[in-house]
Amino acid sequence: MFDGVTQRELQDINSEFSRLNLQLELCSLIHDVRSLELELDERSRQMMATLRDELSSGKRIDDERLDELMKNIAIIR
Numbered sequence: 001m002f003d004g005v006t007q008r009e010l011q012d013i014n015s016e017f018s019r020l021n022l023q024l025e026l027c028s029l030i031h032d033v034r035s036l037e038l039e040l041d042e043r044s045r046q047m048m049a050t051l052r053d054e055l056s057s058g059k060r061i062d063d064e065r066l067d068e069l070m071k072n073i074a075i076i077r
Contacts, residue, residue: 018066019055025073026051032077044076 026048033040040048051069054061061069 015060015063015066018063018070019061022051022066022069022073023055025070026055029073029076040076047072047076 029048032038051072054065054069
């Protein structure tokens with residue numbers, strides 16, 4: 001471990017990378033849906049709206065919730 005970096009700080013950094021990865025996956029999914037002119041079912045549209053809302057809230061998202069949201073993207077794909 002580096003001097004001056006705590007385990008908690010490393011966890012926070014890891015969580016932030018996970019959140020950013022989720023954001024990128026959502027942007028990629030939105031791009032794919034638009035470029036391929038796909039029509040999503042209501043459940044998929046709702047999942048995407050929930051993802052957008054949680055990511056734009058500015059609140060910290062627990063790691064378990066990040067994993068769940070990433071699984072939702074995989075379900076939609």
